[in-house]
Amino acid sequence: MNSIEEKCKNKGVRLTDQRKVIAMVMSDSKDHPDVDELHKRVSEVDKKISIATVYRTVKLFEEAGILEKHDFKGGKARYEQSPDEHHDHLIDINSGDIIEFVDKDIEKLQNEVAKKLGYKLVDHKEELYGSKIKK
Amino acid sequence: MNSIEEKCKNKGVRLTDQRKVIAMVMSDSKDHPDVDELHKRVSEVDKKISIATVYRTVKLFEEAGILEKHDFKGGKARYEQSPDEHHDHLIDINSGDIIEFVDKDIEKLQNEVAKKLGYKLVDHKEELYGSKIKK
DNA sequence: ATAATTGCAAATGCTTTGCTTGTGA
C-alpha cells in the first residue's frame, strides 16, 4: 500500500478503486503533474476513470492535506504529494523543470516581515523563475 | 497627463480614448483591482468601453512593462501600476486587504538560492498570506 | 490612407456540477 492510501485510511477517506489508482500514480510521481497529465497516467492503469473523478479526487486529497496544489504560471493547477518538510520551488523558464529547495533563512525572514506588519503568517507562496547558467 | 499615458508615449503605444481612460483609472488606483473591478471603474467614465478592450489593454500594458499582473489566490488576475521599486505582497486572508512590503534581505537570499542551484533569477513571486494579530 | 483598435458575441480552456447509475463499508 502506498503512502497516500495510508493517509486516506488515517483520515477516514473512503477508498474506491479509482482513488487507489490516483493515489498510486501520485505516490509514484516525482514531478508536479497537472490534472491532464495525471489523468493520462491514471488512464494507463484504468482507462475508464474519468477526468471529472480525477478533478474531484485531487481536490478531496488536497482538502485532506494529502496533496499540495500549486498555481505556477501556465494556468493549470499542478499537484504533488504533501511533503514532510515544507519546500519552495524554482521553475526553469526554458524547460519548465521544477526544482525544489528549502531555505530556512528565507522562511524566518518571511515570518518576521509578517509579524512586523501585524500579521500571523498562515501560508505563503514563493516561486523563483530562472534560467540555467551555462558554464 | 497621468504617468501611464506618459509611459505609453515613451514606448510608442498608440493612445486611444479607451486606453486613456484605462490609464487614468489605473493611475488613480491605489489598490490591486481585477479586470471586472477595473471595468466597473472605467465604465463610470465611459460606459461604452467593453470588457474585451479592458482585457486587451491590460495585457498590452503588461507586455509593455507598464502594469504588473498578479495571480493571487482567488482565480482572477489583479493589476497594479509597475512600481519603481520592486515589492512583494502580504494578503490578509480575512479581509482580502493587500499590504505591500519590501525586504532586501529576502531578495538577496532568493538570488543566492537560485545561483546555488545553477540558475539566474529572472523573476519571482512571493506572497504571504496572514491574519491580523489582534492586540 | 490604412494599419491598428474596438465592440460584440462566440469560442476557449480549465474546472465544477447535476443527475443517474454504481459501489464501498
Add this chain to the structure above:
DNA sequence: TCACAAGCAAAGCATTTGCAATTAT
C-alpha cells in the same frame, strides 16, 4: 443497505478571439 462516489455531459468562469465597423496617426 444506503450514503457516498463515478461517469457523462452540460454548465461555469475568467479570458481570448474572429469579424465587421471605427479610429488614430
